Amino acid sequence: xxxxxxxxxxxxxxxxxxxxxxxxxxxxxxxxxxxxxxxxxxxxxxxxxxxxxxxxxxxxxxxxxxxxxxxxxxxxxxxxxxxxxxxxxxxxxxxxxxxxxxxxxxxxxxxxxxxxxxxxxxxxxxxxxxxxxxxxxxxxxxxxxxxxxxxxxxxxxxxxxxxxxxxxxxxxxxxxxxxxxxxxxxxxxxxxxxxxxxxxxxxxxxxxxxxxxxxxxxxxxxxxxxxxxxxxxxxxxxxxxxxxxxxxxxxxxxxxxxxxxxxxxxxxxxxxxxxxxxxxxxxxxxxxxxxxxxxxxxxxxxxxxxxxxxxxxxxxxxxxxxxxxxxxxxxxxxxxxxxxxxxxxxxxxxxxxxxxxxxxxxxxxxxxxxxxxxxxxxxxxxxxxxxxxxxxxxxxxxxxxxxxxxxxxxxxxxxxxxxxxxxxxxxxxxxxxxxxxxxxxxxxxxxxxxxxxxxxx
Amino acid sequence: xxxxxxxxxxxxxxxxxxxxxxxxxxxxxxxxxxxxxxxxxxxxxxxxxxxxxxxxxxxxxxxxxxxxxxxxxxxxxxxxxxxxxxxxxxxxxxxxxxxxxxxxxxxxxxxxxxxxxxxxxxxxxxxxxxx
Numbered sequence: 001x002x003x004x005x006x007x008x009x010x011x012x013x014x015x016x017x018x019x020x021x022x023x024x025x026x027x028x029x030x031x032x033x034x035x036x037x038x039x040x041x042x043x044x045x046x047x048x049x050x051x052x053x054x055x056x057x058x059x060x061x062x063x064x065x066x067x068x069x070x071x072x073x074x075x076x077x078x079x080x081x082x083x084x085x086x087x088x089x090x091x092x093x094x095x096x097x098x099x100x101x102x103x104x105x106x107x108x109x110x111x112x113x114x115x116x117x118x119x120x121x122x123x124x125x126x127x128x129x130x131x132x133x134x135x136x137x138x139x140x141x142x143x144x145x146x147x148x149x150x151x152x153x154x155x156x157x158x159x160x161x162x163x164x165x166x167x168x169x170x171x172x173x174x175x176x177x178x179x180x181x182x183x184x185x186x187x188x189x190x191x192x193x194x195x196x197x198x199x200x201x202x203x204x205x206x207x208x209x210x211x212x213x214x215x216x217x218x219x220x221x222x223x224x225x226x227x228x229x230x231x232x233x234x235x236x237x238x239x240x241x242x243x244x245x246x247x248x249x250x251x252x253x254x255x256x257x258x259x260x261x262x263x264x265x266x267x268x269x270x271x272x273x274x275x276x277x278x279x280x281x282x283x284x285x286x287x288x289x290x291x292x293x294x295x296x297x298x299x300x301x302x303x304x305x306x307x308x309x310x311x312x313x314x315x316x317x318x319x320x321x322x323x324x325x326x327x328x329x330x331x332x333x334x335x336x337x338x339x340x341x342x343x344x345x346x347x348x349x350x351x352x353x354x355x356x357x358x359x360x361x362x363x364x365x366x367x368x369x370x371x372x373x374x375x376x377x378x379x380x381x382x383x384x385x386x387x388x389x390x391x392x393x394x395x396x397x398x399x400x401x402x403x404x405x406x407x408x409x410x411x412x413x414x415x416x417x418x419x420x421x422x423x424x425x426x427x428x429x430x431x432x433x434x435x436x437x438x439x440x441x442x443x444x445x446x447x448x449x450x451x452x453x454x455x456x457x
Numbered sequence: 458x459x460x461x462x463x464x465x466x467x468x469x470x471x472x473x474x475x476x477x478x479x480x481x482x483x484x485x486x487x488x489x490x491x492x493x494x495x496x497x498x499x500x501x502x503x504x505x506x507x508x509x510x511x512x513x514x515x516x517x518x519x520x521x522x523x524x525x526x527x528x529x530x531x532x533x534x535x536x537x538x539x540x541x542x543x544x545x546x547x548x549x550x551x552x553x554x555x556x557x558x559x560x561x562x563x564x565x566x567x568x569x570x571x572x573x574x575x576x577x578x579x580x581x582x583x584x585x586x587x588x
Binding site for chain 2: 224226228274276277365374397
C-alpha cells in the first residue's frame, strides 16, 4: 500500500560519463513543479572511467574528476540550491575534493551563497599502505607482482551509508568517487526516511529504484527502440527518469512532462534486469536485493510502479576493481567498395596476417559482413561463407606489450594503400595504452567509507 | 495443433548487460500467454549452442514468472571483457540480438500475441551454421 507520507523524488540527469549534458533542466523543472522533498543525482562513473580519471590526475593533480562537471551543473545549480534540491553524484571520480573545489568556485561565479559540499572518501585503496590488503584479495591470480607494478588504481565499491550521513549533516551537494551506482539513490532515501541501516526490504526496494535510475534514459525509452517492434518517439529530446519513492521504499518511475521517450512495463523490465545475474541475489554494498517476486504495474502513461522486491543482509565484503596499464592496443581500418569488395577485403586481411605474425592473434572484422557478434579467435568469421558484399570495411586489432611491435599494425594497414588489393581507401589507425582490469573482494573493514564537509572557498 | 516457426524477437524482447567477462541477456515475453512457450523452448542448451563460437564456460537461466521474463547469464563470452577484448563492441551490447534471432515454434492459437510482422529475411535455421 502506498504510504500516506509524501513521496521522495529522485531525478537522474546522467547515466554515464559522456551522457547528454542538457538532461538536467527538464528534470529539475519537474522536481520544482512537484514540490516536496527531492534530490538530483548524476551517475558518471563506469568501470573504466575511474582509471582514465586517475591517469588524468597523474598529469594534473587538480584534475581527475568528471571533465564535464561544469556542463552538467552550471545550468541547474542555482535552481537546485534555491529550491532545496540536493545533489548527489559520483562525479568526484579519482578526485572528489578537486570536484568539490570546482563546484564551490562555480557557485561563486554564479553569485550563489556558498553551498555545503561534502566529499565521500575511502574507496581508493591503491595507496602503498593498503597493498598487503590488495595482494591478499587478489590472491593466487597469475602475475601478482606485474599487476601491482602496473596498477593505475584500485577502488572499492562503497555503499550508501556515508552519503546518507553527509546529507543528514546538512550537505547540499555530496561528491563521491567509486560507490555502487544504486547507492547514489539509497543514500538520499536513507537520509530522508531515517530507515534503519539493516531494514533490508526497504533498502532493497530503494536499491532497485536506484538501479532503474542509474543509467538515465535507459529506463525511459533510451536504448530500447527497434523500429517496427519497439517504437519510441522523441529520442532526440528523451526525458530522464524520476523515481517517486514511498516510505516503504517502493518506487514509481516517471519522467518530466513534455519530454520524449516512453515508460511502460517493457522498458522498466528491460532495465530492471540490466546487468543483473542471479535475480534472487543482486549484490550491492548496502543489501542483497531479491527480485524473485518483483512485479511492475503500469499506473498511467509514463508511470510504472515496481513492487515485490525483498532484501537480505548485505555482503560481508566489498567489490574492488583494479586497473593496470598492460600493453598497447593497435587498430587499423581500410574500406573496399563496389564489385568483389568483400573478396578484396578478405585478401587484405590475409596479407596482414602474413605480415603481422608477431602480433598474433590478430582480430579481423569485416564491417558490412561480420564485425560485432564474432569472437577474437575468428571462429564466427570463419563460419561465414565468402559472399558478395559490395561495401566492406576491414578492421584489424591486436595487443602487444612492446609498443614498437604494436606500432607495426597501423603501419602495415597504411601500407595497404600501395601494396594491398585494388581500390582500398579511408585508412584510419590508432595506437593506445590498454587498461586491463581485475576484480576482487576485500573485507568491509578494509575500505571504511567516511564523509567530510569541505570548507567554503 | 499447427504452429509456426518465428524468430524469438517476435515473442520477446531483451537487453544485454555486462560485468567483467560475463554477459547477461534478458528475454521478456511480449505477452504473458507466450511465457510457457519461451520457458519450454529457450533453454540453456539452445542458448549455449547459439553462442558456441564465444565459448561460454557456463550458461545459466533464471526464471522470473511475475515479469514474464528470463535472465540468461553467460560466463566468459566477452573475450576478457570491456577492457581486454579486441572487439569493437567489447561490452557485448549487441549480443541480445543474436539470442533474439533464435527460432522458436509458436502454436497458431498464440500467434496473435506476436510482435511485428513476418520477416522475409528470417531463415528458420541459424544461417551462419550452414557453412
